[in-house]
Amino acid sequence: MIKKNAHAKLNLSLDIIGKRENGYHDIKTLMVMTDLYDEMNFSKSNKVEISQDFNFDIKDNLIYKAYETLKNKAGHDLPFKVQINKKIPIAAGLAGGTSNGAATFYALNELYDLNFQREELIEMAKDLGADFTYMMTSGTKIASGIGDILEDVRPIYLENILIINPGYGISTQEVYKKAKIDDERIDFQKILDAIYKLDIEKLNFLLRNKMEDVVFNMHRDLLEIKNKLIDFKSAALMSGSGATIFGIFEDKKSLEEAYFYFSKIYKQVYKVRVGEEFGSF
Numbered sequence: 001m002i003k004k005n006a007h008a009k010l011n012l013s014l015d016i017i018g019k020r021e022n023g024y025h026d027i028k029t030l031m032v033m034t035d036l037y038d039e040m041n042f043s044k045s046n047k048v049e050i051s052q053d054f055n056f057d058i059k060d061n062l063i064y065k066a067y068e069t070l071k072n073k074a075g076h077d078l079p080f081k082v083q084i085n086k087k088i089p090i091a092a093g094l095a096g097g098t099s100n101g102a103a104t105f106y107a108l109n110e111l112y113d114l115n116f117q118r119e120e121l122i123e124m125a126k127d128l129g130a131d132f133t134y135m136m137t138s139g140t141k142i143a144s145g146i147g148d149i150l151e152d153v154r155p156i157y158l159e160n161i162l163i164i165n166p167g168y169g170i171s172t173q174e175v176y177k178k179a180k181i182d183d184e185r186i187d188f189q190k191i192l193d194a195i196y197k198l199d200i201e202k203l204n205f206l207l208r209n210k211m212e213d214v215v216f217n218m219h220r221d222l223l224e225i226k227n228k229l230i231d232f233k234s235a236a237l238m239s240g241s242g243a244t245i246f247g248i249f250e251d252k253k254s255l256e257e258a259y260f261y262f263s264k265i266y267k268q269v270y271k272v273r274v275g276e277e278f279g280s281f
Helices: 063-074 096-111 118-128 172-178 190-195 200-208 214-218 219-229 250-261
Strands: 001-020 025-044 049-051 079-083 139-143 149-151 158-165 232-237 245-249 270-276
Touching: 001 096, 001 158, 001 190, 001 232, 025 096, 025 149, 025 190, 049 096, 063 096, 063 118, 063 214, 079 096, 096 118, 149 190, 158 219, 158 250, 172 214, 200 232, 214 219, 214 232, 219 232, 219 245, 219 250, 232 250, 250 270
Parallel strands: 049 079
Antiparallel strands: 001 025, 025 079, 025 139, 025 270, 139 149, 158 245, 158 270, 232 245
């Protein structure tokens, strides 16, 4: 049996730069990994078994797509069973599905002694989605292009973050279709400087996610969550295309006060940390 912890990511700001002829958007985003994860246990089987209830065709699942990609590259079948202890909310802007798919590449490579190098696995995964390049590598990165060009930056460590998910998912494709592209660029260097200093007031001025306007127009409750997090003295933002909102706190006391408030309203409220040790397969 091979055990993998598939971690959730956060976008600590996200800019939409432009749109390509093929429909993909050029973005720039600061991404980090959290200690929130799905526990996945892989074992050999005589057929593909995913022990998780999905309300869509199994072949649309990124675990299955990762398996098919690796199987085709290996030239033979790689049947497996995976048991998942699911903690990351679905369609939440946390890349939980992509993280599950990334874990599958590494797990099957080990399970069947395929001996593909890390760089080869990352290359295979690129066609499955823009988040795969980052989720296969982790760490503190600025991603550009469609999310596939990664730049290393000084590691970010944050001890007191609150994640709140309202219990419903949001379609990334729908958000991108409605998103407006402007000429105002996000200053990532200023954001990094403020994060390293843990300057909450400055972060609330600097943190931006160009998808928020679209999502908040559809779901006003998410804007209310963000504003309430700010009231609790955190720097708040939506991650990815939503629906998860997170708050960065200066100290544990403020975090606990906010957790006590939100956990009485929502089921999916998590206290998480950000660090370089999370997310590496």
